[in-house]
Amino acid sequence: MKTGEVESAEVSGEEGFRTEASGKGDREWYVKGLRDGIPIAAGYFAVSLALGIAARNVGFSALQATAMSGLFHASAGEYVAITLAGAGAAYIEACLMELVANIRYLLLSFSLSQKLKTGTTLKHRLVLAYFLTDEIFGLSIRVPGFLNPFYSYGMITVASPAWILGSLFGVVLGNVLS
Template identity: 50%
Template sequence: MGAGCQVNRNRDAFANGIRDGFPIALGYFAVAFSLGIVAKKAGLSPFQGFLSSFLNHASAGEYAEFTVIMADAPYLEMAFVILVANMRYLLMSCALSQKFDAKTSWVHRVLVGFGITDEIFGISVGKPGALNPCYSYGAMVIALPGWALGTVMGIVAGNVLPASVVSALSVALYGMFVAIIIPASRKNKVIRGVIAASFLASFAVSRIPLLDGISDSMKISLLTVLIAGGAAVLFPIGEEKEAAKTEAAKTEAGEPD
């Protein structure tokens, strides 16, 4: 009976992940389309573009990759640039691993960490209670192919579409990300304050000339550590309160103890 219930929970979590990941896939397709145009300028074939986007799930990281390719730079430089551009995902993976049940195997943690993106992290960390890895898998299985296929279509289409149209399509992704953080901020004033502080700090950092030499990903990583760490120190969540929230989430979802 217990095993059967667990299978049902995993299946439901996977289906919910696909449902929540579908709009993300649409946004990814639009953004990756513009990346595909850059990839074509760098000389990548549709298959190479698909493989690149399937293994690298970040617009900034891929853009940096294609820029390095066009500059005919060595592989070591490319690896370093991509590492710096995608550094913030290390923080996201560590943060999301705390959402798993303590019994969750390291295999699930590694696989979920591989597919982390800003939006998938947002919907996964926003789930109440302990996170079922199958939910993240469901979001990944629909969203990540959308990212890779968008790159392929951009390479195939080339410069057929006007740049203004491609730019307009990419706005959908930012609107979707706003839709992820707004509900959480309305329910929790601490989260609301953290989001406001993040916006202000990001704007301030972008205007400081001394920091122009630091990549955007590094800036985001540093701000994430400072702001999240400050919020954790000033507004800690006690174990009893967190346990009560988890229990309430299970009750709402109809899950057994």
């Protein structure tokens, strides 16, 4: 096999994520994802802190704002939800606006799925789709050859808690500032 080629899809399961070009296994990809996720986490914390303050200002509790961040993983979607909640919008309006604000993730998921080996399990595909953000997509799509899901999992492990904690601290800070 020439340098830069990936192994055939004959290998199934997590062993199949290794590539000839990198020689990295799941653990190495995960650790690389952890390192690459640190700047993402810093940015997420700052943005979600501001969203937490905004959520508190329209009446969200710390639990509500934190749960929203844990479920949405999307700043535009959260901003829409906070704005519509503050305006007293109906649930159907909020749901439709969320769909419009986040439809791009469907396209990003389709694109990223092309980077996965054919044998990648549905479990891996669903986890990646659920936690997909613009930043994680941007780094994941740049991986040469096939994407090892554990690289994205590493970024998610660092970035997702920063997003959720930023919202929580934003509500707390909003309470202190009021």
